[in-house]
Amino acid sequence: MTQRLPPSLTPLEIALAALLDGLAPLAPVELPLSDAAGCIATGTPLLAAHPPHDIAAADGWAVCANDLVGASSYSPLPLTKVPQWVEFGEAMPAGCDCVLDADAVEVSGPLVQVLAEGVPGHGVRRAGSDIAERTRAGAEGYPVGAADLLLARVAGLDKLAVRRPRLRIVNVPDATATMHMIAGLARAAGLDVEMREADARDEASIADALDASSCDVLLTVGGSGVGRRDATVAALVRRGEVTAHGVALQPGRTVAVGRLGQVPVVALPGSPDAALAAWLAMVLPLVDRLSARHARRQVTLPLSRKIASSVGIAEVVLLAEEHKTWRPLAVGEWPLQAIVRADAWSLIPGNHEGFAAGEPVDAYLMRE
Known part of the structure; x- marks a missing residue:
């Protein structure tokens, strides 16, 4: 027929x-993090602060900066005991607020001396510095991205609620x-x-x-x-x-x-x-x-040349970003090379005759 x-x-x-x-x-579904990428987040969970306490951001000696004032290689500061050595990610010992490099402390038998001053916070990742208390893993109504998945994994989550x-x-x-x-x-x-x-x-x-x-x-x-x-x-x-x-x-x-x-x-x-x-x-x-996705983001730039459109037909136009303008690549029928090169697209309503050169045009990105 x-x-x-x-x-x-x-x-x-x-x-x-x-x-x-x-x-x-x-209805939302809970998916493993590996399957949630690109899905629309819903009911995003509130995360606990991370790290939960101060941790070492580098390998070295955990010390208190106030105890090392004046220390230098010309005027070593003797200590009564060897400071505690910490590895990256370990909890900072009580009373310590910085981490010195390995060569900043000399240990020779019972003799311990410091060859550099300490700066409070140096070599330390503060509690809550990566994830603040009550941060959300993802934004309601928007796609789950790589950064959202990173936060979820660091916070110990293995699933997220999404619409898919x-x-x-x-x-x-x-x-x-x-x-x-x-x-x-x-x-x-x-x-x-x-x-x-x-x-x-x-x-x-x-x-x-x-x-x-x-x-x-x-x-x-x-x-x-x-x-x-x-x-x-x-x-x-x-x-x-x-x-x-x-x-x-x-x-x-x-x-x-x-x-x-x-x-x-x-x-x-x-x-x-x-x-x-x-x-x-x-x-x-x-x-x-x-x-239940929120509105897609649009980018507004002036046209580098005009677009003529037929009244009565809605037309999708492919655009390339060029020198902070939109350059029309194809209107009507599109060659494959225009599809490959397109950075964005815009829909011209059926009651519109097109746009003049220099006129601002809203466009959706081809790759968000």
């Missing part, structure tokens, strides 16, 4: 509203490269990704692969166009419902959205540029809703 796009494409905001309708954030949508990707044959690109983006965004392959490009084979059990979002890649071998939308109609096929989005106008039961489905085109644009403009808002 040959599919045909509607004579008028569905506006992006309407298609997106249908996709998000009735969706609520997922389960994503299933069904690849329609001939779209494998695009599917792997989308899967990589999804993993970087903290999603739990499972990939499946349709046996063929026909409606029945694709419908057999559309299984929404044990997932929160279902994506298909390929077969959403109007060619004779594009049967993904027909397969989705057979298994569930389609709320929009043909969206006023450039690139990406053959994207389709629907549901399998209560699970939202986005049918991405097989072309890398169209799939990426639909991922940015439609799938990321869906993932953010399910993850």
Whole structure:
């Protein structure tokens, strides 16, 4: 069966509203720290101070600085006993507030002398200097980063509570490269990704692969166009419902959205540029809703040259940062080299004609 796009494409905001309708954030899950990276933090725990007491920040002699005033190699200061030697990370002995280097103390039989003054705090890591009392491991509503994981590990945690949508990707044959690109983006965004392959490009084979059990979002890649071998939308109609096929989005106008039961489905085109644009403009808002993610950070810079846009079509533009300006790399269809070189992207609404050179433009970073 040959599919045909509607004579008028569905506006992006309407298609997106249908996709998000009735969706609520997922329940948090506790994951091992190695699995929590990139996931959206929730219920971030309050950490105890670390270190819990003063510790040695270097190997050396633990001493009290006030007891060493005037000591030097020209005027050694004799001591009545050998000071305590400490290794990095060991607790500082009571009454000691600095650590001297190994060669700053001479021990010869019963004779002990100091060859340098001490500075309070030298060679010492103070209690709570690494982690202040009641510091949180991660920021609510934001991705868990490497620094958050470091704090959690140092504090002795082995798990964190996060929201992690389960994503299933069904690849329609001939779209494998695009599917792997989308899967990589999804993993970087903290999603739990499972990939499946349709046996063929026909409606029945694709419908057999559309299984929404044990997932929160279902994506298909390929077969959403109007060619004779594009049967993904027909397969989705057979298994569930389609709320929009043909969206006023450039690139990406053959994207389709629907549901399998209560699970939202986005049918991405097989072309890398169209799939990426639909991922940015439609799938990321869906993932953010399910993850209860706070607003993504935008960077505002002036344009180095103008961007012209067609009224009635929302357009995703790729940008490169150049001399503290945004330089447009691609509008409309994107060559692969533009995707590789892009630092950021911006969405031009369908009611907007574009931006003049020098005009400030808000953009989302491709790699946060």
